[in-house]
Amino acid sequence: MMRLEARQSTPVWLNLALPLLAVAAAIVLCSGLIAMAGANVADAYGIMAVAAFGDFYAVTETLVKAAPMIFTGLAVAVAFRARFWNIGAEGQLMAGAVASCFVGGFPMAGPLGIAAMALAGAAAGGLTALVPALLRVRLKVDDVVSSLLLNSVIYFAVMALIEGPWKDPLSGYPISPPIEDSANFPVFFEGTRLHLGVLAALLAAVAVWFLITRTTLGFAIRVTGENAEAARYGGIRVDRILVATALLSGGLAGLAGVGEVGGVHYQVMSDLSPGFGYSGIVIAMLARLNPLGVVPAAIFFAAAMTGAEAMSRATGVPVFLADVIQGTALLTMLAALLFTTHRIRFGGRAA
Amino acid sequence: MSVILEQLLQVGFFAAVLRIATPLIFATLGELVSERAGVLNLGIEGIMLLSAMTGFAAAYGSGSLWVGVAAAVATGAAMAALHAVFTVALGLSQHVSGIGITLLSSGLAYFLYRLLFGQQATPATITAFRTAPIPGLSSIPVIGPILFDQFALVYLALIAVPLSAFVLYRTPWGLALRMVGENPRAADSAGVDVIARRFQAVILGGALMGLGGAFLTIAQFNAFTFGVVSGRGWVAIALVVFGRWDPWRVAGAALLFAFVDALQLRLQASGLGHIPYEAFLMLPFLLTIVAMALMSRNAVAPAALLRPFRKEER
Numbered sequence: 001m002m003r004l005e006a007r008q009s010t011p012v013w014l015n016l017a018l019p020l021l022a023v024a025a026a027i028v029l030c031s032g033l034i035a036m037a038g039a040n041v042a043d044a045y046g047i048m049a050v051a052a053f054g055d056f057y058a059v060t061e062t063l064v065k066a067a068p069m070i071f072t073g074l075a076v077a078v079a080f081r082a083r084f085w086n087i088g089a090e091g092q093l094m095a096g097a098v099a100s101c102f103v104g105g106f107p108m109a110g111p112l113g114i115a116a117m118a119l120a121g122a123a124a125g126g127l128t129a130l131v132p133a134l135l136r137v138r139l140k141v142d143d144v145v146s147s148l149l150l151n152s153v154i155y156f157a158v159m160a161l162i163e164g165p166w167k168d169p170l171s172g173y174p175i176s177p178p179i180e181d182s183a184n185f186p187v188f189f190e191g192t193r194l195h196l197g198v199l200a201a202l203l204a205a206v207a208v209w210f211l212i213t214r215t216t217l218g219f220a221i222r223v224t225g226e227n228a229e230a231a232r233y234g235g236i237r238v239d240r241i242l243v244a245t246a247l248l249s250g251g252l253a254g255l256a257g258v259g260e261v262g263g264v265h266y267q268v269m270s271d272l273s274p275g276f277g278y279s280g281i282v283i284a285m286l287a288r289l290n291p292l293g294v295v296p297a298a299i300f301f302a303a304a305m306t307g308a309e310a311m312s313r314a315t316g317v318p319v320f321l322a323d324v325i326q327g328t329a330l331l332t333m334l335a336a337l338l339f340t341t342h343r344i345r346f347g348g349r350a351a
Numbered sequence: 352m353s354v355i356l357e358q359l360l361q362v363g364f365f366a367a368v369l370r371i372a373t374p375l376i377f378a379t380l381g382e383l384v385s386e387r388a389g390v391l392n393l394g395i396e397g398i399m400l401l402s403a404m405t406g407f408a409a410a411y412g413s414g415s416l417w418v419g420v421a422a423a424v425a426t427g428a429a430m431a432a433l434h435a436v437f438t439v440a441l442g443l444s445q446h447v448s449g450i451g452i453t454l455l456s457s458g459l460a461y462f463l464y465r466l467l468f469g470q471q472a473t474p475a476t477i478t479a480f481r482t483a484p485i486p487g488l489s490s491i492p493v494i495g496p497i498l499f500d501q502f503a504l505v506y507l508a509l510i511a512v513p514l515s516a517f518v519l520y521r522t523p524w525g526l527a528l529r530m531v532g533e534n535p536r537a538a539d540s541a542g543v544d545v546i547a548r549r550f551q552a553v554i555l556g557g558a559l560m561g562l563g564g565a566f567l568t569i570a571q572f573n574a575f576t577f578g579v580v581s582g583r584g585w586v587a588i589a590l591v592v593f594g595r596w597d598p599w600r601v602a603g604a605a606l607l608f609a610f611v612d613a614l615q616l617r618l619q620a621s622g623l624g625h626i627p628y629e630a631f632l633m634l635p636f637l638l639t640i641v642a643m644a645l646m647s648r649n650a651v652a653p654a655a656l657l658r659p660f661r662k663e664e665r
Contacts, residue, residue: 033462085446135640135643135644139644141640141643141644142643142652144391144393144446145588145592145643146643148393148585148588149585149588149589149639149640150636150640151585152582152585152586153633153636153637156629156630156632156633156636157629160627160629160630160633163629278450278453278454281447281450282450282454318462318466319465320459320465321462322458323454323457323458323462324458324462325458326454326458327451327452327457330447330451331433331437331448331451331452331455334437334444334448334451335437335441335443
């Protein structure tokens with residue numbers, strides 16, 4: 001007989017080992033699919049690893065893919081810390097992308113234009129996240145459903161924009177006009193796409209970590225998430241903290257969109273994000289909501305994405321394996337979290 | 352205006368509304384059954400996609416559409432069972448598990464489809480369901496062609512609505528299911544096996560979502576394409592809120608959505624292009640958010656929604 005027993009405390013090694021175990025479990029589970037596709041499992045994962053990290057260019061490409069997911073991962077981590085269930089990072093990213101593309105269309109000196117794009121994108125993302133936060137604080141509307149639904153609202157709004165006023169008059173394609181050349185983010189190494197936004201994402205992870213662990217606001221966010229009643233009793237204005245968290249979370253997600261517009265695509269199109277907002281949820285969970293942990297988690301999924309394309313070309317295993325790994329990792333991590341609060345006991349009957 | 356009226360006066364228009372509503376009716380009823388037992392299933396979007404794929408593949412492989420339907424139902428039930436293990440048996444976050452199910456199912460759907468059918472220039476197709484007119488009834492003017500000259504699965508959806516209302520409100524099983532969603536502790540002391548009942552509700556819900564997915568690929572369309580579900584799962588979650596967790600109202604909400612959607616399609620075709628059609632697509636999502644805000648004062652969601660139940664604790 002196997003049963004679960006509540007733990008008094010969680011050992012430190014377990015906190016560090018769980019994400020690794022979850023990822024390992026996901027990789028093992030997905031190797032069944034590789035075998036099903038008729039490829040050698042070790043070869044396939046080997047090709048993925050080489051494609052993602054094999055040379056300098058591959059590393060830069062992986063980091064370029066990781067940048068938006070670092071931002072959305074941070075956005076979700078901050079929100080979930082306060083138990084503001086922001087499932088809307090995808091929409092906030094698109095809002096940020098549109099606002100920054102709009103601002104980037106005006107001729108401005110490079111640094112000024114980039115700063116204006118970042119501000120506009122962060123503001124647009126933050127305002128988008130404000131909607132579910134205010135609905136929850138003022139009207140007790142469930143934030144999961146409202147933030148999820150807003151993703152669709154924004155998606156269709158963006159589609160209306162790029163199929164309508166922003167549509168490319170020459171080609172007729174539903175894409176926005178490009179931003180000014182001066183607003184294109186500088187790249188660090190000639191011949192790569194490693195752009196300013198990647199550095200910004202890494203700095204943001206450190207900044208958010210500092211904010212959460214070392215500042216009063218961060219303390220208030222954590223207490224609000226752990227026990228809203230106690231927070232209220234302790235004089236924390238929980239509603240204000242939730243609103244501030246939403247602005248911060250949405251702003252971070254908005255910056256993910258800014259980076260994609262300014263550093264990668266230079267315009268807005270309907271498939272600007274292959275679900276970076278949803279990946280952010282997986283990444284934040286895998287990082288146990290720790291801002292610094294978001295970075296390796298995002299790099300892992302970016303590697304899976306770049307690696308899967310190369311593996312698919314070489315072995316014929318469908319590229320969608322990366323998505324399956326992502327979904328599986330979220331579920332294995334969720335299961336692994338159980339061991340932080342419970343342990344498995346074998347034998348004996350429930351007391 | 353006259354363009355709109357012209358469309359509304361066509362019998363074919365209402366028959367189309369019913370066909371557009373059918374996958375939504377299955378999906379919303381599935382989500383409703385699950386939520387009524389206290390379990391939010393955000394896996395619905397992925398479950399519908401994976402079921403649409405397996406249903407299509409099974410129909411393609413076996414040559415029997417009903418085998419496809421069965422495969423889709425089994426897929427939906429299996430993925431929902433996984434959700435139940437996480438949320439009901441282990442008491443883990445319903446949001447996160449649901450998102451995980453959606454990510455996993457969507458990835459699996461595309462992965463397996465590519466594996467089974469490869470990368471072709473034109474997608475594989477099947478001979479989809481044809482309409483099955485009910486003798487006698489289908490020749491009634493107006494109502495006949497709308498209600499009684501439809502796909503078999505449309506009839507099934509129309510029967511599913513009163514059936515689920517009956518089961519939820521008039522049977523001991525349904526009563527226990529609702530108790531489990533409102534007050535699991537009270538249900539437990541009344542001798543209801545909370546865990547078992549939630550498992551049953553979530554799995555039954557997943558089977559219904561699977562039916563919704565199957566309808567898309569083996570009745571409405573005759574192929575599996577990548578955007579085939581395109582947010583219908585999220586729409587269903589919204590419609591459950593909009594329909595206040597009641598089978599009749601929820602089906603009404605699905606019909607209303609389908610009406611707007613069908614109108615949107617027709618208006619586009621008739622060249623009335625000055626309203627962007629995205630505005631229509633956005634409408635149900637916006638309306639649901641507004642409705643949630645308006646209804647928030649008298650909360651009607653199952654009280655124990657999102658709350659895990661562990662017998663031994665507290």
